[in-house]
Amino acid sequence: MKIGLYFGTYNPIHVGHLIIANHMAEFADLDQIWMVVTPHNPLKKKSTLLDDQQRLQMVYLATEDYTKIKPSDIEFKLPQPSYTVITLEHLKEKYPNHEFSLIMGEDNLKTLHKWRNYEVILENHDIYVYPRISDEPENVELKSHPKIHVIDAPIVEISSTFIRNSIKEGKNIQPLLPPKVWEYIDHNNFYKK
Structure with missing residues (x-):
């Protein structure tokens, strides 16, 4: 089975995440999308995160009606902070019959060279890239790599940060x-303070 791993803190998960995940499930050559809830992205401050289980619960709630999209807490059991290369090694051992690929926004592809052992990831895994609006110059060399697949997915400009800030300001972002x-x-009064 070919699994697309869509990593995120999902703090909170929003319709933009689901649009991308569903698009990859339906229009890329992936059998399932696993939305991997990351306990700590090494490039983000941990202090702004809701509890891991609360974020995982939101992903469960968001994906329960999607047969090809599954929540994953695989990184909760791994050393922190989370590094994708370690997670991929762990998944290969745990699920030897699955083929794991990454799903990422174009903005993340531009910083892939900063990831721990990114060469190992590129050598062993396909990466499905969805478009993002960005002022950063694109990495043409990486984009043309044979393991990189640029998918013509919708451009969704919604961020969890915007949602958290809007809730804090009392805006209706329902x-x-x-x-x-x-x-x-x-119900839980999240993000209001």
Whole structure:
């Protein structure tokens, strides 16, 4: 089975994440998308994250009606901070019959060279890239790598940071969240302080 790993802190998961995940599930040559909830992205501050289990619960709520999209807590069991190369090694050992690929935005592809052992990732895994609006120059060399697949997915400019800030400011951002995620956030008063 060919699995696309879509890593994120999902703090919170929003409709943009689901649009990309569903597009990859339906239009790329992937059998399933695993939305890997990361406990700590080494490039982000950990202090702004909700609890791991709360973020995982939101991903469960958001994906329960999608047969090809599954939540994953695989990184919760690995050393912190999380490094993709370690996660991929662990998944290969745990699921030897699966082929794992990465899903990332074009903005992340531009910084792939900063990732731990990114050459190992590129050598052993396909990377599916969706478009993002960015002022950064594109990495033409990486984009033309045989393991990189640029997918003509919708451009979705919604960020979890925008959602958190909007909730804190008392704005109604309900349309940007899956209904059950909105209810969970509202019920628990997340992001209001």
